[in-house]
Amino acid sequence: MDKPLDSSFIKKDKIVQHTVNGISRFLMLWIIMENGPIHGYRIMKELDIFFENLIDVGSLKKSSASKIYPILRDMENNGLIKGDLKVKDNKKITYYEITDAGQYLIYYIRDSYQVIRSTSQGALFTEFLMTE
Numbered sequence: 723m724d725k726p727l728d729s730s731f732i733k734k735d736k737i738v739q740h741t742v743n744g745i746s747r748f749l750m751l752w753i754i755m756e757n758g759p760i761h762g763y764r765i766m767k768e769l770d771i772f773f774e775n776l777i778d779v780g781s782l783k784k785s786s787a788s789k790i791y792p793i794l795r796d797m798e799n800n801g802l803i804k805g806d807l808k809v810k811d812n813k814k815i816t817y818y819e820i821t822d823a824g825q826y827l828i829y830y831i832r833d834s835y836q837v838i839r840s841t842s843q844g845a846l847f848t849e850f851l852m853t854e
Contacts, residue, residue, distance in 0.1 A: 738781045742773065747793060751820065751828050754803055759817035766790050794818060802827060 746769065753768045754760055760768075766785035776782035794816075797803045802824035805816040820828070838844040 738776065742776070742782055747797070748828070748831055750790070750793060751797065751802060751824055754818050755820040755825065755828060758819040759806065761815050761817050762787065762790055762794055765794070765818070797824070 749769060749772060750765055753765055757764070757768065766787070769785045769790075770777060773782050777784055794803065794805070798805050798818075800823075801821055803818045804821055805818050807814055807816050809815075839848050
């Protein structure tokens with residue numbers, strides 16, 4: 723295939739959504755590590771910036787509280803992040819930070835990707851991803 727399909731196909735296809743869902747937890751953990759302590763609304767905004775091009779063409783919806791907060795709770799329950807409830811302007815806001823277990827996991831995923839990239843097939847795939 724010489725050129726990508728037009729965006730109308732992408733809007734109908736679920737592959738983009740499944741791909742985004744697959745990496746969203748990793749991205750959220752990375753966002754928390756890079757910006758923590760950080761509240762959920764800011765995490766949503768950071769995700770929207772990351773996926774801005776996909777949102778602009780309509781193949782992905784903006785982040786929503788109903789999707790993000792259950793993931794944050796799950797990550798907290800699994801010890802990857804910890805939340806600290808604070809009161810700001812009479813509002814209760816939870817600020818999230820990555821834990822040692824969360825840092826271990828994010829570096830493990832990164833290192834695993836580096837191992838995959840070092841294989842001949844991984845190098846070919848990475849080259850494909852980076853080709854314009």
